[in-house]
Amino acid sequence: MVVVKKFLDVKHAIYLIGLLLITCSMLIPNSAPGAELGNSIPMPEAGGPYVADEGQEIEFDASGSTDPDGDELSYRWNFDGDWTSYSTSPYAYYTWFDDYIGMVILEVFDGTSTVINTATITINNVAPTVFFEFELYVLVEIYNELQVICNFWDPDSRSFTEDTHIATFDWGDGSSSVTDVASGDSEVIGSHIYNNVGVFTVTFTVTDDDDGVGSDVFYVEVYGVEDEYVIEDLLYDIKEMDIPSGIKQSMTSKVENAIESFDNNQIKTAINQLNALINQIEAQRGKKLSNETADKLIESTELVINSIS
Numbered sequence: 445m446v447v448v449k450k451f452l453d454v455k456h457a458i459y460l461i462g463l464l465l466i467t468c469s470m471l472i473p474n475s476a477p478g479a480e481l482g483n484s485i486p487m488p489e490a491g492g493p494y495v496a497d498e499g500q501e502i503e504f505d506a507s508g509s510t511d512p513d514g515d516e517l518s519y520r521w522n523f524d525g526d527w528t529s530y531s532t533s534p535y536a537y538y539t540w541f542d543d544y545i546g547m548v549i550l551e552v553f554d555g556t557s558t559v560i561n562t563a564t565i566t567i568n569n570v571a572p573t574v575f576f577e578f579e580l581y582v583l584v585e586i587y588n589e590l591q592v593i594c595n596f597w598d599p600d601s602r603s604f605t606e607d608t609h610i611a612t613f614d615w616g617d618g619s620s621s622v623t624d625v626a627s628g629d630s631e632v633i634g635s636h637i638y639n640n641v642g643v644f645t646v647t648f649t650v651t652d653d654d655d656g657v658g659s660d661v662f663y664v665e666v667y668g669v670e671d672e673y674v675i676e677d678l679l680y681d682i683k684e685m686d687i688p689s690g691i692k693q694s695m696t697s698k699v700e701n702a703i704e705s706f707d708n709n710q711i712k713t714a715i716n717q718l719n720a721l722i723n724q725i726e727a728q729r730g731k732k733l734s735n736e737t738a739d740k741l742i743e744s745t746e747l748v749i750n751s752i753s
C-alpha cells in the first residue's frame with residue numbers, strides 16, 4: 445500500500461509541475477525567432493469600453509499603448525474571429541450590423557515581442573424608423589381597395605441590416621394585417637378595403653427581431669358613392685309615389701336607364717335621360733301629377749344631375 449501511495453504522489457507531482465510549466469509559458473510573451481535578450485515587452489492598451497449602435501462605425505484607439513524601450517509598435521485587432529493585418533496606426537475601424545456584447549483583442553508587436561490586451565464592446569439595437577413618402581391624408585372610395593407603400597430603415601440609409609422585421613397595419617376600423625418583411629427589404633405594401641365611410645387613423649408599425657419598435661400614423665378618408673346614392677333615392681321616391689302606374693312605369697325606366705348609363709361612365713347620356721324625365725314631369729304637371737309632386741320630383745332630379753355633372 446505504501447508503494448502504491450508513493451507512486452501516486454510522484455504522478456501527482458509530475459502533473460503539478462506540468463501545470464506550472466503551462467501556466468508560466470502563458471505568462472511569457474510570444475517571442476519572434478531571434479528575440480534579443482533584454483528587450484522589454486510592449487504594453488498594449490486596447491482602450492474602451494466601446495459602446496455604439498448597430499450600423500455605427502467604431503474607431504478603436506490603441507494610442508495608449510507603450511513600449512519601455514521606445515520601440516516602434518505595430519498593431520492588429522481581432523473583432524470577429526479573424527485578425528486584421530498589422531498596421532503602424534494605433535487606430536482601427538469596425539462596424540457591427542446587429543446588437544452584440546463581447547470583447548475585441550488588440551495585439552501589439554515591438555519588433556521582438558507580441559502582447560495582447562482586450563476591451564469590452566457593447567452594440568445596442570436600433571429600433572426601426574418608419575416613414576411615408578405620400579400625403580398623410582389619403583382619400584379612398586368605399587368598397588375600393590386602398591393600397592399604400594410604407595418605408596422604414598434599420599439601422600442605416602442603405603437599407604442594410606442583419607435584423608429581420610415584421611410590419612403591421614392597424615387600419616383603424618377594427619382590422620389589421622401583419623407582414624413578414626423579406627430580408628433586405630425596406631418597403632412594405634399594405635392594402636385594405638373599407639366598408640364604412642369616415643376618417644380612419646392607420647398605424648404602421650415595424651418591429652425588429654430584437655424587440656425594437658418603430659411606428660407612425662396616417663389618415664384615410666373613406667367617402668361614399670354619393671352620386672349613385674342620389675339616383676337610387678330618386679328611383680325609390682318615384683316607386684313609392686301614389687301616381688298612376690303607367691306614368692310611374694315610364695318614369696321608373698328613365699331613371700333605371702340613367703343609372704345604367706352612369707354605371708357605364710356615360711355621364712352625358714345619363715344627364716340626357718334625366719332631362720327627358722324632367723320634360724315628362726313638366727308635361728304631366730296639373731294632369732297626372734300635382735304641382736307639388738312635380739316640384740318635388742324636378743327638384744330631386746336636378747339634384748341628381750348636378751351631382752353627376
Ligand SMILES: [Ca+2]
Nearest residue numbers: 484513515554
Ligand atoms: Ca520593447
Ligand SMILES: [Ca+2]
Nearest residue numbers: 542543569654
Ligand atoms: Ca438588432
Ligand SMILES: [Ca+2]
Nearest residue numbers: 570598607652
Ligand atoms: Ca434593429
Ligand SMILES: [Ca+2]
Nearest residue numbers: 542606607653
Ligand atoms: Ca437581430
